[in-house]
Amino acid sequence: MHLWQLHSKVFGMLSYNEITPKKIIIMNGEPYEVLSSHVFRKQQRKPVNQTKLRSLKTGSMLENTFHQNESAEEAEVETRPIKFIYSRGGEWWFCPPDKPRERFAVAEAVVGPQGKFLKENEEMDSLWFDDEMIQVRIPIKVELEVVEAPPNVKGSTAQGGVKPVVVETGATITAPMFIEVGDTIRVNTETGEYAERVQLHNEDTRLY
Numbered sequence: 001m002h003l004w005q006l007h008s009k010v011f012g013m014l015s016y017n018e019i020t021p022k023k024i025i026i027m028n029g030e031p032y033e034v035l036s037s038h039v040f041r042k043q044q045r046k047p048v049n050q051t052k053l054r055s056l057k058t059g060s061m062l063e064n065t066f067h068q069n070e071s072a073e074e075a076e077v078e079t080r081p082i083k084f085i086y087s088r089g090g091e092w093w094f095c096p097p098d099k100p101r102e103r104f105a106v107a108e109a110v111v112g113p114q115g116k117f118l119k120e121n122e123e124m125d126s127l128w129f130d131d132e133m134i135q136v137r138i139p140i141k142v143e144l145e146v147v148e149a150p151p152n153v154k155g156s157t158a159q160g161g162v163k164p165v166v167v168e169t170g171a172t173i174t175a176p177m178f179i180e181v182g183d184t185i186r187v188n189t190e191t192g193e194y195a196e197r198v199q200l201h202n203e204d205t206r207l208y
Helices: 113-117
Strands: 013-015 024-027 030-040 048-055 061-067 071-073 078-088 091-095 104-107 123-129 132-137 141-148 162-167 172-176 184-188 193-198
Touching (some): 024 071, 078 132
Antiparallel strands (some): 048 061, 162 172
């Protein structure tokens, strides 16, 4: 057993209208994250909660309607700190922050598309269910250095154009024309979109 510091909590049953976004529930014996929920009445019938769920093991999507007399078990999950090492061949390697020899690999589906914004040796939290890692908590916004960017075309900056740039993790995103190699930009990992340019090296604190 790993000597990691675990933060666990025992959860109970959720009534139909408590099954809300960000909650993790058990469906068919596996953990699912609630992505959306909508409680409403169908004509004169009793209210229902229409939900969209995502499996934290396979990434598959599921739509389920919970009726007023139904409930769901909230999953018991553990939060563990981890450090990203590298990715190769569809496997993502991590370790506890202070135990580099206890490295382990997880499938790409667990990390998700946001994994392309992970930097080596970056620390973050992860969620575990039945001693299996089911989710990586990647920050919503990260700062990354631009390593490739096509040159600006004269007049394009003033016109507010965009161009593809490559950041230090190898991911390609669309950024404004004024972004150049060496710039540090803030990226929204949930949408994969450019957020702003970060001023560094004794520059002023304006964000573009």
